[in-house]
Amino acid sequence: MKEAYTDKFEFSLDDKGRVSVSAEWRGEAFEKRFLVMPSEEGCLRVYPASFLARQLEKLAADNTPSTDVRRKSLERLATLMQAAEPDQQGRIMIREKFRQHAGLQRQAVLVGRLDHFDIWEPRRWQKIAPPKYRDWE
Numbered sequence: 567m568k569e570a571y572t573d574k575f576e577f578s579l580d581d582k583g584r585v586s587v588s589a590e591w592r593g594e595a596f597e598k599r600f601l602v603m604p605s606e607e608g609c610l611r612v613y614p615a616s617f618l619a620r621q622l623e624k625l626a627a628d629n630t631p632s633t634d635v636r637r638k639s640l641e642r643l644a645t646l647m648q649a650a651e652p653d654q655q656g657r658i659m660i661r662e663k664f665r666q667h668a669g670l671q672r673q674a675v676l677v678g679r680l681d682h683f684d685i686w687e688p689r690r691w692q693k694i695a696p697p698k699y700r701d702w703e
Contacts, residue, residue, distance in 0.1 A: 568614075569595035571678035576688070578673055583665055584657035585674045585685065592656050600658060602648040602685075604667040607694070610660065610685040617682070618644065660685070 575588045592598075599615035618640070625637055650658035660670065669687035677684045677691065686694075 570680045571683040573678050575676045583660050586657050600650045603646050610668045613682040
């Protein structure tokens, strides 16, 4: 990770299921490829592509009995990930099954989470957003 994902942005999804990644998160200080995965909270988590490499490096450096369990967890996680790279307009394609998981239709809220960002359906985001945060909007 080169830079932290901060702030919140609202974008529309186009007819092909693409959503814009904020220009703020596409600058030189940010990675150009992403890994998109569903979360248990009902949103999508979007990590820089180096996330997986960092996890594998941690496994290689840790030679304990729990390493195999963690590796198998990462392997299962890898089957749920979608690689994405912004097009010329800064949009990433979100697969249909991921859009369905997150309830995404026409609008999306991208929320910075420091080492990654989330993509939320706006009503779902409003339900879980901290009350003070909602007051700032």
